[in-house]
Amino acid sequence: MDLKLSVNNSKTTSINFHDNVKDDYLPSISEAELSDEKVLNELDQLHAELRDQVIVLGHHYQQDDIIRYADVTGDSLALAREAKASTRRYIMFCGVHFMAETADILKRLDQTVILPDLHAGCSMADMANRQYIDQAWSTLEQWTKARVIPVTYINSDAKLKAFVGDHHGVICTSSNAEKIIRWAFAQGEKLLFFPDQHLGRNTCYKMGIPLDQMVVYNPTMWNGGLTPEQVHKAKVILWYGYCSVHQGFTLEHIKRIRAHRPETTVIVHPECCFDVTHNADVAGSTNFIIDYIRKAPAGTSFAVGTEINLVNRLAREFPDKTIFSLSPYQCLCTTMYRIRPRWLLATYRAIKAGSPINIIRVDEDTKRSALVALERMLAIS
Numbered sequence: 001m002d003l004k005l006s007v008n009n010s011k012t013t014s015i016n017f018h019d020n021v022k023d024d025y026l027p028s029i030s031e032a033e034l035s036d037e038k039v040l041n042e043l044d045q046l047h048a049e050l051r052d053q054v055i056v057l058g059h060h061y062q063q064d065d066i067i068r069y070a071d072v073t074g075d076s077l078a079l080a081r082e083a084k085a086s087t088r089r090y091i092m093f094c095g096v097h098f099m100a101e102t103a104d105i106l107k108r109l110d111q112t113v114i115l116p117d118l119h120a121g122c123s124m125a126d127m128a129n130r131q132y133i134d135q136a137w138s139t140l141e142q143w144t145k146a147r148v149i150p151v152t153y154i155n156s157d158a159k160l161k162a163f164v165g166d167h168h169g170v171i172c173t174s175s176n177a178e179k180i181i182r183w184a185f186a187q188g189e190k191l192l193f194f195p196d197q198h199l200g201r202n203t204c205y206k207m208g209i210p211l212d213q214m215v216v217y218n219p220t221m222w223n224g225g226l227t228p229e230q231v232h233k234a235k236v237i238l239w240y241g242y243c244s245v246h247q248g249f250t251l252e253h254i255k256r257i258r259a260h261r262p263e264t265t266v267i268v269h270p271e272c273c274f275d276v277t278h279n280a281d282v283a284g285s286t287n288f289i290i291d292y293i294r295k296a297p298a299g300t301s302f303a304v305g306t307e308i309n310l311v312n313r314l315a316r317e318f319p320d321k322t323i324f325s326l327s328p329y330q331c332l333c334t335t336m337y338r339i340r341p342r343w344l345l346a347t348y349r350a351i352k353a354g355s356p357i358n359i360i361r362v363d364e365d366t367k368r369s370a371l372v373a374l375e376r377m378l379a380i381s
């Protein structure tokens with residue numbers, strides 16, 4: 001088994017959906033066949049024509065040419081809930097794979113979830129899989145008698161959601177992480193938090209858990225790179241996973257803002273590393289960031305530490321405020337960016353032809369266990 005972690009190439013880790021993807025599942029509408037303009041024109045038509053059958057969900061990090069077709073925009077959980085509430089037959093999920101899986105777990109039986117490009121994964125979600133987690137769990141079982149509660153960030157494969165469902169654990173989002181972690185500590189003495197070490201560390205620290213009571217389990221190392229003593233002393237075992245987009249923001253970026261634009265509020269997502277969230281003025285989930293900026297008085301200046309498509313959209317939506325990326329580089333989620341109008345058009349054409357493609361189906365056993373964990377989260381938050 002290849003234990004290498006990958007940040008930019010999500011095919012490196014063993015993940016079920018990528019392995020199953022066949023090129024003929026990914027019909028391409030080439031530029032030679034159709035210009036960008038013609039793609040958008042045909043999409044306009046099909047979007048209007050199939051409106052009764054298809055709901056288009058657009059994650060905040062999608063590019064504008066996709067967001068223009070979205071019936072609803074939001075974060076992953078909000079969108080999955082919208083999908084379920086909709087009466088439409090097809091759920092076109094413009095986001096990444098784990099989000100479409102969550103929608104498939106929550107959807108009604110008569111609905112079908114479609115991901116326009118099956119290669120739109122999430123590099124962070126790919127940093128943990130069922131095999132790694134089973135291995136880590138068995139090491140922890142051998143090393144500690146304490147009750148360990150597994151908590152997975154919603155940015156994870158359905159099989160990991162099923163794992164926590166089967167092991168008295170729970171799922172969290174960046175909006176409800178604090179509440180969920182509090183619940184988990186009421187059930188046990190230690191947490192195994194995966195796959196995002198930063199969300200786990202930032203949230204636990206905010207709740208008063210010192211950094212020296214957190215250790216990092218690295219699945220590429222023997223026994224995660226830990227000793228039984230370290231696990232014994234720790235309250236939180238964090239998985240060595242991270243978002244390559246949010247990890248792109250650094251303390252240096254904040255220092256530069258402080259030096260050159262001291263009037264600016266630095267607002268960041270909790271997937272950023274500890275130094276960044278700790279030194280920012282405010283940190284919170286995507287929805288928190290949007291809300292915070294919306295409610296700020298005109299004239300406020302923000303340096304935002306999150307995905308660039310959202311930052312640029314906020315800048316356009318609130319022209320009375322100054323909004324720009326915390327990083328001088330474009331922190332773009334390249335896997336979200338895989339959802340392009342030509343892929344959307346290909347999936348629309350297939351629906352119209354009566355043979356939908358790029359369907360996301362979570363197997364029934366996984367779905368049952370994952371649903372336990374999702375419903376547990378919804379009941380707590």
Ligand code: SF4
Nearest residue numbers: 122123124243245333
């Ligand atoms: S922004 Fe980060 S966590 Fe979100 S989908 Fe992209 S890689 Fe995954």
